[in-house]
Amino acid sequence: MNPDKPIIYALSDGKDIIELNLETKQTRKITLNLAPERIFFANNELYVTLPKGQHSAYWEVEKQEGAFAVINADTMTLVDQVDITMDPFDIVADSESIYLSSASGQWTDMKVFSRKSLLETADVPRVYEGLSLEIDPEGKKVFALNTQLSPRYLETFQFKDGKSAGHYESRDSQYPFEVNMSLSPDGQYLFNGSGVVYNASGLYYLAKLPQNFEEIAFDVKNNRFYTSSKKGLEVYDYSTFAKLKHYDLQHGIDQMFVRDNALVVVYKDASGTLPKQAIKKYPLSADGLLTMPPADAPPADTSAEPEQFVPVLSAGVSLPKVPVTTDKTILPVDMKKEILNPEKPVLYGLSTSGKDLVEYNLSTSQTRKVTFAYPPDKLFFANNELYVSLKKQTNFNYGQASIGAFAVVDADTFTLKKQVDIALDPADIVADAGYIYISDGGASSWTNLKAYSLMTYEETGSFGSVLRGSTLAIHPDGGKVYATDSGTSPRDIQMYQFIDGKNTATYDSPYHGDYPFTVNMKVSPDGKFIFNGSGVVLQTGSIRGEDMKYVTKLYNPFEEIAFDLSHNRVYTSTKKGLDIYDYSTFERIKHYELPYDIDYMAVQDNNLVVTYREAATGILPKKTIVKYPLTDDGVLTMKEQ
CATH class of the missing domain: 2.130.10.10 (YVTN repeat-like/Quinoprotein amine dehydrogenase)
Structure with a gap:
């Protein structure tokens, strides 16, 4: 009420x-x-x-x-x-x-x-x-x-x-x-349906009422409370819990409330063909008891007839607002590891079966592909080129020498510029303006992180004692690679510095087990922060001790992350959940539950571009792409259903 x-x-x-x-x-x-x-x-x-x-x-x-x-x-x-x-x-x-x-x-x-x-x-x-x-x-x-x-x-x-x-x-x-419990309006007591009364502040036993109850109503101002069980109604003194009066009504009690010196009772009226909900008001005397009829009156309830209500039809179903979506497209080719060209409406991905790198143009719906000699595994975009790691072998015996390859594809012509055999089983690949950096996923626990020139494609530098299977993130200024390993616990983050392709310095974060790092991470486009999938945010720095220093933790861990620094926004996702954060404060400002798990997302032209798998009736799930228009404050545009 x-x-x-x-x-x-x-x-x-x-x-x-x-x-x-x-x-x-x-x-x-x-x-x-x-x-x-x-x-x-x-x-x-x-x-x-x-x-x-x-x-x-x-x-x-x-x-x-x-x-x-x-x-x-x-x-x-x-x-x-x-x-x-x-x-x-x-x-x-x-x-x-x-x-x-x-x-x-x-x-x-x-x-x-x-x-x-x-x-x-x-x-x-x-x-x-x-x-x-x-x-x-x-x-x-x-x-x-x-x-x-x-x-x-x-x-x-x-x-x-x-x-x-x-x-x-x-x-x-x-x-x-x-199972039923009510707190008194003044917050002093907890009344349980067993009749037990507890002190609310200390959560300890105070008293037990003479009867169990199903419903309870309070009139603390007049020092009264009322309990009911089926047709029985009890009146109690609120200060002593002493029972003052018992009444047997002609109906059960579903709910009751005290309002304007009356006890308002909701019950099921079974007098008609079908039971229906009814409401009666029982006037209360000055001492909080039900007002009784005259002594010579026939036995009856002490209230007027049940309240009669005029039905008013609703205007229809009130539906929650939903995000606006545009340009939803089921891609003609299934793909994974998607990357959106930051300058063009072009999506790249690796085929889920086969040896193809696929390009899909969101404007023209045209598709192109490059086929490699070996299955592609990881993909990175920079310098208007695509850098692809290639797997020559899937299973290595412990201590066996690593083998693999990488490819460079021109993003304009979508043609293979170079395929290079390397003495690594590539685990991850990143690049800056001059060099490609590749970690090893081979058969030894301690492996290498190597740099290759974009001019000659020759190896220029190498760090040893790098944990197998390290995932990489590169600072936008280039030459500084952050790595997390996939197999140790607790997991740490390591920095590897290259200058002109030469390995020069390395150190780990100031933490070892303080924060539960995951293998996925990304450096913000301005190079100020490292966002780890655990939700931990670290600052970058030029010297050890200042680099990889803890800043905060986002509300939720994430699988995917996208940035729109022009609007001061960060977008993260885990399965169907999408979070939006203020980039300057890391405060979460919005959360959405989308109807599908998010595979990839990026911001382009004031749209959040999302890929996911959608299952149509009777067919396998298809990779689908959709755009969510963003408002001026960087949240999803909503509409009425």
Whole structure:
């Protein structure tokens, strides 16, 4: 019930949220595209959970999906609907944050979202599925009752600025809790359906009511609270928990609220052909008891007839906005390891089968290809050329000499300029204006990182004692190569400096195990930062100790990353999740859940260009490319469905 207005909100059996005005007898409803399951009122808004699947203890956490909606209570319109990577169970909110528990996956997470940006701000791990939530009236403290374990227990989660700030629990098994729980409006007490009353601040036992209850309503101003079980209604003194009165009503009680010196009761009216929901008001006396009929009156309920409401049809389904997409194309050739030409609408990739480098022109839809003698493995674009590593052999015996090749392709003519055999099994390849740099993925633990001249294609320098399979990122000024190895734990980042193609200096990061680096990383186009797939951001520097120095950690790890420094934006993705960050502060400003896993992305001409695999009915997934137009502030342009 709206605490400030005579309005009740309810969920229908379908996809509707219904508003019932007790004064005007008018009803309004909003229809969503998913069936709502739980509802919470705060900040003159309704917060609603929207499951997308069947709740199950076997639904793995990393595969869960769902949504929540925010609805303006004045206008009964959808403010926003947010896709989330969890199966939502319960939802509460305060002035700053929205808190959700998970319904599936057994040991799972509680998630916190900013009320302002609707971005996830915290992920509290290792909480059990099916937590029923209550929130302190001052906010930032969430009480949780486990509904799935036995014995059940209470927990308190504290938050500060949307981040987890503490947790404690009460596992007092001598009090068998029921699954229903309510926090008193003043935040002092937790009332469990078993009748047990706990002190909320310390989470300890205070008292037990004489009866269990299903529903509870408070009138703290008049020192009263009311509980119900089926047709039984109890009235209690709030300060002593003493029972003052018992009533047997003529109907069960589904919900009840205190409003304007009356107890408002929602129940199922079975007097007609089909049961229907009904509402009655029971006037309260000055001492908080139900007003009784005269002594000589026949036995009857102490209320007027059920409230009659005028139905108002909704204007249709309220759908969440979706990103605008343009130029969606299924590519005529399947490819992987895509790279977009930074100056032209041309996409390059390696064929998923065969020995081809493929070019696809986004403007003309024309395709060209270059076929090599050996299967291509890695691809890098620079100097209007494509540098391709070639695999001569896939399996090496330990200690066996490495063999491989690399190719150079002219991006304008799309012809092979040079193919060079090398004494490396190339693991990764990068280039600057004068040299190509290749790491070794061969059969020894310690291998080489070599430089080759773009003029002569001859080897010019080599570092030994490089861990096998190192992935590379190059500084835009050239000559400085950062490498992460693929096989050790903890993983580190190493810098290799070349001057005029000659190996001159090397050192590792100041950290060893402090941060869980992944194998994927990229240097920002201005050369200031290294972005590692773990989410860790390091600054670059000219001297050891300043180079690879920790700056911050992005909210989420990532698989793909793209930059638009002209608009001060960074884009990262993991599977379907797309995050947008402010480049100057690294603050996450937007999150989207796209309908597919992102394979590659880049920014070009105020569009985020994305590739992914789309499965049409009856055929294998096809590589697809699509553009997302960006707004002036670098987020996706949205539209009504």
